[in-house]
Amino acid sequence: MSVLLDIRGVTRRYPRPRKRLFQEEAPLVAVDNVSVQIAQGRTLGIVGESGSGKSTLARMVMAFEAPDAGEVLFEGKNIHALTRRELQALRPEFQMIFQDPFGSLDPRRSVGWSVAQPLRAAGRTADPALIARTLEQVGLRAADVDRFPHQFSGGQRQRIAIARAIVTRPKLLVADEAVSALDVSVRAQILNLLMDLQEEMGLGILFISHDLAVVSSLCDDLLVLRNGVVVEQGSAAGILNAPGHEYTHTLLTAARLELQGEGAA
């Protein structure tokens, strides 16, 4: 299987405000020398708590910000070395969905307009038939193009955000806490949808979450981050069966349904 995304020794530092006038503070290392690959049609899960650097890593993969060291190769091309125009041409190939679909959809624009946005950004025409087909693909109706975000439930809004992300037929989908704000029953629907789309379109998925249970349900490989440093990485089955680090173990404990007392299985 061909490597879709190759993250090589990526580091990102942020300067910290000075506490004293004549003394620089040591920078905060948000992501520290992370290397990982995603093959076509595979899912990589990145797990960590707040401040672990998982979202910073996602932003670098999306070329929203550049690493201080290391490189991100998308199909062999260093995305941070591209010109603006080259990046614009490549963007339809990798798309992102966020935690809060309400915040990422323009409330004054129709669903059809929002879903077509990545096409317009890439200078393509927004073919109504393609928009309609994409909405149906994520379990919405073609007639929903003329409705507005507030007319949908949280789960349906996340479907709209997914439609917008896949409308350009990308090869890579980056999902940052995409199901964290959803109810358990709705979350299962969205996770299944992502798995279906992956099968259908051969998507590579970078799936970021703080919840190990969610990650384990759809990921092939796993990367556990803590304070910007990789604590553990490898096949999801291997790590979940035998976590090699105490931190992974804590995350597992938090995610597991442990029954105690009378009647516990």
Add this chain to the structure above:
Amino acid sequence: MIEVQDLSVRFGEAEALRRISLTLTPGERLGLVGESGSGKSMLGLALMGMLPEQAAMSGRLTIDAHDLSGAADREWREMRARKVAMIFQEPMMALNPLRRVGDTVMEPLRLHLGLSKSDARRRALELFEETGIQDPEEKLRQYPHELSGGQRQRVLIALALACDPGILIADEPTTALDAHVALRITDLLTRLARDRGMMLVFISHDLAAVARTAETVAVMYGGEIVEMGPVGQVLSDPKHPYTKGLLHARPTITGGELRKRLPMIPGNVPALADLPPGCRFSGRCAVELPHCAGTRPAIHAVGGSRSCACHRVPEVMDGAME
């Protein structure tokens, strides 16, 4: 002791809570679990006498033999000062950012218990120690923004415990916290309830957190308790189709079965006004019968102290539905 009998809360036509009945004995830990719109927070507010003004409550609510159904604001204020305390999801929002946290915790001690300033300070220090706040002396002087999320939640727990309440209502207290911090907060709440003989109402959408914290669980859907019983029994052998669906829809970490499609509950949680008049879960239920949507299911006893509100309970009990 808390006794709730046929408690309903209406907002005009919409019924936010429908015929809730439950009993809580001193030291008991009850988990209220459900998705958004299930009514779990509304029930928490009802137990605190803090329902919105437009809400019309009916039914009976007694706390320590005080009948509080239709109690006046003054009576509730007294209740909240001494007997019932509450903590919330976002501790930053519940603390005054301009006050040192020590002063915030000392306020009820001075106001309600009439302690002198130095006594209140000593008591606040003890409460900080009891809730596991490190360097309590120093923390008393700090402002909310100087503390981490977990420490802020501990400060709020200390504040809630200030007047030695018999009941602590915790509404999603761990949802905004990181996993390892959340584990310690649920441990703390469990220990406090046990050591103090305090009733704990733990409200959460997180089944794992409820399983760790509560002894009894009430599963809520559409403003009703659909199933209730000892947490281990309910979650290992659920009787209600909704509880079953919820448990199955939850990804489990088995290690062996990765990338498996999750069994889904179809549809969305309907808005309050759109709930079916009969069984609230009809329309999404896998074992629904034609009369379910129109007729309210009775609350059936299903062995031991367990109950389940479903028309199909008799068949479930016969094992005919497996």
